[in-house]
Amino acid sequence: MFFSSRPTTHRRALAAAGTAVALALTAVACGSSDDSTSMPGMDHGGESSAASSPRATASxxxxxxxxxxxxxxxxxxxxxxxxxxxxxxxxxxxxxxxxxxxxxxxxxxxxxxxxxxxxxxxxxxxxxxxxxxxxxxxxxxxxxxxxxxxxxxxxxxxxxxxxxxxxxxxxxxxxxxxxxxxxxxPGRATETPLPAAAGSTRVDGYTVTVKGEPMAGMAHPLTVSVAKDGDPVTDLQPYLDTYAHLTAFHEGDAAFAHLHPTTKLNGNHGGPDLSFHAELPTAGNWRLFLQFRTGGTLHTAALTLRVG
Structure with a gap:
């Protein structure tokens, strides 16, 4: 799992109170040139999502x-x-x-x-x-x-x-x-099943590959590699003072985690590999929404990762 510990000036929105997370990562997907990502169709398959019903989250x-x-x-x-x-x-x-x-x-x-x-x-x-x-x-x-x-x-x-x-x-x-x-x-809601955990995802011609074996409550190294059309990507641009922005939600309760890469900024020359120190306190499936910028366009991709 991709969790990175960050200083108090960088918000640590961790999936469990008091747990520090350290992380570095990259992502792919829907294009947007705005600093905010608002994607009503960002569903499990990376296409426009159908309506969805409540899962196990108690309101x-x-x-x-x-x-x-x-x-x-x-x-x-x-x-x-x-x-x-x-x-x-x-x-x-x-x-x-x-x-x-x-x-x-x-x-x-x-x-x-x-x-x-x-x-x-x-x-x-x-x-x-x-x-x-x-x-x-x-x-x-x-x-x-x-x-x-x-x-x-x-x-x-x-x-x-x-x-x-x-x-x-x-x-x-x-x-x-x-x-x-x-x-x-309000309205008729249809639940969309969570896709199976996978080590890579592909969106907009970009392929993101994750290497590592995260375990709940234990720190593990994690590497994320970004490629496009088979070639390593080396032109990641800064987005929100980092090369990749990651938000994660836990299956079943929608517990939240905000994760950051540890790779230092070097102008518009991020990638292809980003290193992470991952520590995740809760086992199960996590849905990750990965954001990065290239050529002035913000991309977002979704990926399911399993934490043992």
Whole structure:
């Protein structure tokens, strides 16, 4: 599994509380020239996804006051006095929608001061419960602390919205947080089975190969190689202060992990091999969404990895 430990200035949104992850990686897939990745069709097969129904993720939104009970893996709406709040429990399916939310601090007031992490003050993710429909967005904040994430069309089903941030003042200054809430997109939902684990994936002519044998709770070296049309790729461009951005979700509960490569930047000359130090606390299948930039275009690919 691809997990990389990073300094406090780089948000560590790990799949289990208190677990450090160290990682280096590369990815392939859907093209987008914007710094945000919003892909309503980013499904298990790399093509436009059909509607999806809730998987095993329990939604505490259905129980008033209980959302905060999940305490790790990004599945809670509250941690250390900070809370992710939103009045929206549903969003219309099939069309673009704005999701508005606020982060409140231990004093109950909206937080407006956030540290820059990977060039952004807020990283926002949307994932459907069957781990399809991945979207990675950098929302805008109003003066009163209200954030607006412009989501691409959602397909019917249960979704989880993750906010990843670091306060730059107060009790949580310098601490990385990942908080989340569930949202329903009404309509007939059909679950998409998770593809089997694989050591490589191919999208947009790029092939990403992963070498390593991750084991839960143990550190392992990991190497990711990127090629195109059989030739090594050496022109990866920086994206969010790194050569590859990786977000991972655990099958069954949609537990969240935000992973980063350890390879140092060297202009527009990243690749073909990226080295990772992987440590993942939870066994099972993880769906990875890998992002990298070439020629000014952001590519994203999905891959299932098995952690023993």
């Amino acid at each position: 505490t939104d259905d129980m008033p006051g209980m959302e905060h009970m999940a305490t790790d893996k990004g599945l809670s709406d509250a941690q250390d006095g900070y809370r992710l709040t939103s009045s929206q429990r549903s969003l219309a399916a099939g069309k673009q929608a704005d999701y508005r939310f606020t982060v409140t601090g231990p004093d109950g007031k909206p937080v407006t001061g956030f540290a820059v992490d990977q060039t952004k003050r807020m990283h926002f993710y949307a994932i459907r419960s069957d781990l399809t429909g991945f979207q990675h967005i950098h929302p805008a904040m109003a003066a009163d602390g209200t954030w607006t994430a412009g989501l691409a069309a959602l397909t019917p089903g249960e979704w989880r919205m993750f906010a990843s941030f670091t306060p730059n003042s107060g009790a949580g200054k310098g601490k990385d947080f990942v908080l989340s809430r569930s949202v329903t997109a």
